[in-house]
Amino acid sequence: MPPAAAASLARIDTRAFLWLLVALSLATMHAPQDIWDTIRHLRVPDTDDAMRLVAVRDLLGGQGWYDNVQYRFLSPEGVASHWSRLVDAPIAGLIRVLTPLAGRPRAEGLTAAFWPLLLFGLFCALMYRGVRVTFGDRAAILALLVASQTFGIVIQFQPGRVDHHNLQILAMLGLAFCLIRGGFRAGLAGGGLAALSLAVGLEGLPFLALGALACAGDWCWRGRPALPCLTGFGLGLGVAAPLLFAAQTAPALWTATRCDALSPPWLWLAAGGLGFAMAAAAFDRCLARRGSRIALAILCGILLIGGFALAFPVCLDGPFPGMTPLVREHWLLTVNEMASLPKSVAQGRWEMLVFYPVVLLATLTATGMAWRGPQRRAWSVAALFLWPGLLLGYAQFRGLYIASGFVPLVAGPVIDRALTLASQAGSRRWGAALLGGSLVSALWLAPMALAERLVPPARTAPDPAAALACQGDAAVRPLAGLPAGTVLAPIALGPSILLRTPHTIVAAPYHRAIPGLTAAIEGLGGTQADLDRVLDAFRVRYLVACPGRPADDLQPEPAFATRLARGEVRSDRLEPIALPGPLKVWHVAP
8 A cells, every 4th residue: 555545544443434334324224215204194003003193193182091992992992902001102102292392193103113212312321331341442433333233223223213123122231231230329220221111022031030030149159249239120120110110000900910011920030139139138147158148049049930820821822812722823923023034934925134144143143252261240231131132032033022122232342342453464354344344234135145046936934025015004094984884994004003094903913803813814804704704703804815915714615705805806896996096995885
């Protein structure tokens, strides 16, 4: 390199250059058209986002804080939601503040567009501060750059993503940094974040459990130096969990066992954690030996788990008690986020290449660095939160959600080290550069595209574009012009119909509504007699079909509703209604 060029490069402010890259990456994370469509048409990425906005509308419309029933779903009794009002509240607050300035429809669109972006700003601030304290400023900037290129993060903070997964990522990331820092105040904050995660949803429970075990294990190993963090965590979790539970749960339901939401079974575990932490503090002088501390931990663990099994045996079978084999096979196991890695690969869903490999590499890297590298506590905590995501993500895609939030925590320091080694001779710099690049999921787009081009016949998974076309505003909004009535539609259309029309629905993708799920599966996937039975039982006024995503056939021949949408059969009691868009709609005669 000529001396003049070398001198010019030396004058480049590396920190300023990296911040420029971060700014450009953040500015191009989301297409402007997607933001604009969210503002104008309430474009939402997922059915859960649509249902969240429906719940927020109900809250703003005067429905009680403790009344979480969706009354237009399986009307008139409705379906009680297990979602948290703690997520509804800030979204409703933003809509209320913006309504006088922009009008109600535009206020909803602005909130749906920018609420996830505000949360992503908080995620970046948390990531930058946590990585900088442990690994330095350049590693922290690089972590932000990787975060904006990690698809598992980008999809959870995209415009319209008002579901609760992004909040859980924030809570678990904050808990991890609290464990890395240690001390009473950090432990107290971590316990409060763990309680918040439980109140928002139980998806973070495996990560939280490992975090609690890490606190207990650290105390068992090190004794008094680790006691402040343990006591702080136990106090934060044990106090905050019941307070948040009481804040969002009607007093009449305080004793009701709910396996899918914060309720007595999980409060028992939180109280047990508090009891263990207080016992460790109270008997600190008597527990100087490592063996005695381990004995106390084992005793408390036996009492905690044994009490849970005896008092709440129904929750040992998971969060979906009462789900029938029909619903499990034809709904739950067909949801993309419930698909396993082998199933996704077998179906030719090569988009998994931009999600799973970076979590795998981050997990192995953090584990290796925890074993032999510097900053072992930070690497150990990162590995602790990545392993459950890696294992759960193999069985169910949604297991990758929280774990993806920890990829930048690993990638930032790794790429920082690669830049340091870049000026040195030898093969180590190439290995570090390869590993750092492999932790950026955007770079996996190339092998994904190659796989799709080389083996296109392997794809057997349903085309997501057809489903999105049927759920979008342009497809569903015309239904709002029809007189209000009950709609039987494909399960995935339910939330969008609630959001965009005044109608009531029979089915939506929620496990607490087994009768509606069963009716949609049998009615849309069965014979004409099955369809007529469902239409009569639920007093259906409109039948809606999505030709691009027909229901599963429950018999050897195609379902009657599928053939009806194709125009191959007709029914005297079903009068076609011509509406713009991809949906096929019929009025049901009494």
